[in-house]
Amino acid sequence: MVLMFSCQDQPFGLRSDSQTSPVLQQIVIPEGATFESATLYVYADQAYGHTINVHRITAAWDEMTVSWSSFGGAYDAAIVNSFVTAGPDWYSVDVSDLVLGWMLEDYPNYGLLLDQGVEVYPMTRYRSKESETNKPYIEVCYTYEGDTECETDIVMQDAFIWELWPGSNYGDWVALFTGWESETTLEKQAMLQFEFEYTPPEDDEGCTLTIGYWKTHAGFGPQPDMVTQYLPIWLGTDGGAKSIAVTSAAIAVDVLNQNVYGTPRNGITKLYAQLLGAKLNLASGAGGSALGDIIEEADLFLADHDWNDWESLSEEDMTMVNDWKDMLDDYNNGYIGPGHCDDFEEVEMVD
Numbered sequence: 001m002v003l004m005f006s007c008q009d010q011p012f013g014l015r016s017d018s019q020t021s022p023v024l025q026q027i028v029i030p031e032g033a034t035f036e037s038a039t040l041y042v043y044a045d046q047a048y049g050h051t052i053n054v055h056r057i058t059a060a061w062d063e064m065t066v067s068w069s070s071f072g073g074a075y076d077a078a079i080v081n082s083f084v085t086a087g088p089d090w091y092s093v094d095v096s097d098l099v100l101g102w103m104l105e106d107y108p109n110y111g112l113l114l115d116q117g118v119e120v121y122p123m124t125r126y127r128s129k130e131s132e133t134n135k136p137y138i139e140v141c142y143t144y145e146g147d148t149e150c151e152t153d154i155v156m157q158d159a160f161i162w163e164l165w166p167g168s169n170y171g172d173w174v175a176l177f178t179g180w181e182s183e184t185t186l187e188k189q190a191m192l193q194f195e196f197e198y199t200p201p202e203d204d205e206g207c208t209l210t211i212g213y214w215k216t217h218a219g220f221g222p223q224p225d226m227v228t229q230y231l232p233i234w235l236g237t238d239g240g241a242k243s244i245a246v247t248s249a250a251i252a253v254d255v256l257n258q259n260v261y262g263t264p265r266n267g268i269t270k271l272y273a274q275l276l277g278a279k280l281n282l283a284s285g286a287g288g289s290a291l292g293d294i295i296e297e298a299d300l301f302l303a304d305h306d307w308n309d310w311e312s313l314s315e316e317d318m319t320m321v322n323d324w325k326d327m328l329d330d331y332n333n334g335y336i337g338p339g340h341c342d343d344f345e346e347v348e349m350v351d
Contacts, residue, residue: 027151028197029103033142038099040112040192041092042176043134046125047085052178053117054080056098057110057191063157063171066191071161075113085124090134099140103196111157111193116179123179123188129155130174138194158192206286207341210332211277215256218249227252230283235272240303246276262307267321269307271298274328281332290337291327298324 029035040054059074083093095112102109116124127134136158141150159171160178163186176190219225227249235255236243244261246252254260255272262269275298282288288295301321305313313321327336334340 027138027140027153027195029140029142030144033144035096035100035103036141036143036148037094038096038138038140039092040095040136040138041090042114042136042192043090043127044085044124045088045127045134045175046122047087047089048122048124049084049086050116050120050124050179051082051084051118052091052114052124053082054093054095054098055113055115056080056101056107057113057193058107060108060110061159061191061193063159063191065169066159066161066171067169068161068163068166071191074110080112095138099138099196109193109196111191114176114178114190114192115187119180119187121180121182123177123181123185126176126178126190128158128160128174128176130172132174136176136192140196153194153196155192156195158190160188160190163187206281206284206338208281208286208332208334208337208339209277209284209341211256211273214277214280215253218253218256220249220253225249226284227280230280233276233279233283234299235275236302237299240299242306242309243299243303244272244306252276252280262310266307266310267313267318267325268302268305268310271302271321271325271328272307274325274332275299275302277332278328287338288331291331294324294327298328 055078056076057074058076059071061071061074080095080098081093083091085091098112101107114126126136129135136155137152138155139150139152141148143149157171158176159169160173160176162168162170162177176192177188178190180187214227217223217226219228231249231252232245232247233252234240234243234245244251244255246255255276258264258266258269258273261272264270275295278288278291278295282295310318310321331337
């Protein structure tokens with residue numbers, strides 16, 4: 001089963017003052033669910049119509065030790081979303097893209113930062129998790145087995161940092177702040193972190209075939225051409241200086257035979273063959289989670305190195321190339337990944 005994501009626009013704005021925070025509980029997304037949205041809720045008890053920006057934090061921090069100096073501006077300057085605090089009340093803001101990135105592990109979940117951005121006075125004050133009521137929380141909605149469900153979780157840790165007192169920690173305060181109180185008090189920023197649980201399912205879809213299969217199923221023998229439908233394929237990055245564009249079954253066979261782009265004694269030549277086999281397997285529907293970042297790393301390398309460079313590589317780079325080749329070979333043979341298609345089982349042509 002695959003966890004699917006389809007972020008949808010979610011309006012942000014006011015919530016009723018009668019709303020209270022949920023209890024602390026970790027948000028667990030079930031396997032096979034379709035992610036719909038994630039919304040951050042904060043209660044501002046002093047608000048003056050300022051625009052508040054949400055940013056992704058890029059480094060680990062601890063609420064009981066973090067300070068302006070120790071944090072060091074470790075957040076992405078790109079604005080995830082913004083909201084306007086018109087007056088004391090609950091405010092919500094869509095953070096679906098941010099939460100999606102955390103769940104897909106595009107970047108670590110270090111939480112989010114609120115800042116005002118524009119120096120106008122006075123500052124905005126929010127309730128923190130140390131407050132008795134109206135603690136910050138997040139709501140995540142998803143569709144599972146035909147039903148839309150939403151789970152909420154109060155903030156796991158929060159703090160504010162203050163430029164005026166750069167070495168001080170404010171992790172145990174009942175309030176969070178953003179902005180400037182006056183011209184001389186300097187800026188405050190609020191930090192919040194939530195906890196999610198999502199374990200991706202094992203990628204066991206499809207099956208893999210060896211480079212021997214792809215070589216004999218390229219249309220130059222009695223077997224049907226199973227290769228052309230998946231071309232073009234780059235060995236290296238698209239347009240890389242030394243990348244090879246496999247645009248025809250004939251080029252594919254030359255790569256797989258390992259006697260045109262170098263020889264079988266050449267590690268890069270062998271890497272070409274196993275990388276092409278793996279990319280053909282992926283294109284035919286085989287799951288590739290077992291490979292991790294190997295294909296991306298190999299492509300970046302092959303964009304700048306071809307078979308003519310093999311003898312001049314350092315011993316370390318030779319070992320790296322051979323390690324990539326061996327893992328791709330294991331994948332194509334079914335020793336890792338979804339497994340081998342027994343007896344060269346038929347792979348359907350794609351229209």
